[in-house]
Amino acid sequence: AQSVTQLDSHVSVSEGTPVLLRCNYSSSYSPSLFWYVQHPNKGLQLLLKYTSAATLVKGINGFEAEFKKSETSFHLTKPSAHMSDAAEYFCVVTRMNRDDKIIFGKGTRLHILP
């Protein structure tokens, strides 16, 4: 069975400071992991994905995430927050098996303070 836990429901950072959104997963097999972002009243946009290649994954808008198998984590980071980063972020896990669903975390709302 698979599961994904986003450890913080809300994160607030000041503009220009680093962002860290935490995600832990549980999977019996090698997972595929994704981060999506949802701006208010919009659909979800793929930020980045990990599918068993390089463990440090770079995404759009300066975001990156590192797959750490020993810690079962896939935390999302950005060196310097921008006001436009204020949104909801979802960590997602699935695996390379046609019978598996995609499991979404409950989301982390990122607030950017001026």
Added chain:
Amino acid sequence: NAGVMQNPRHLVRRRGQEARLRCSPMKGHSHVYWYRQLPEEGLKFMVYLQKENIIDESGMPKERFSAEFPKEGPSILRIQQVVRGDSAAYFCASSPGTYYEQYFGPGTRLTVT
């Protein structure tokens, strides 16, 4: 390449009416997924379809909800006899295959009055 299209973007229905939500996947994508998002909650998987086949409907309520993805035309999510609790944002996503990331549409916001 146009993205995933959903219509209508907003839909208002009275209790007891039917709601019909449409999703046109990205060109070349034959896999469609429907999700429901309630206020202040994450996305909940509802159903996964390929052309003319329902692959996984384990997230669909047993009654009043149905989905199809015909050989021609968009995927349809149908909610019969809507109730207030059906008010939510419904998102459709598509992918070119099971192992690929999903691309999301802008959603349909259903309000039941």
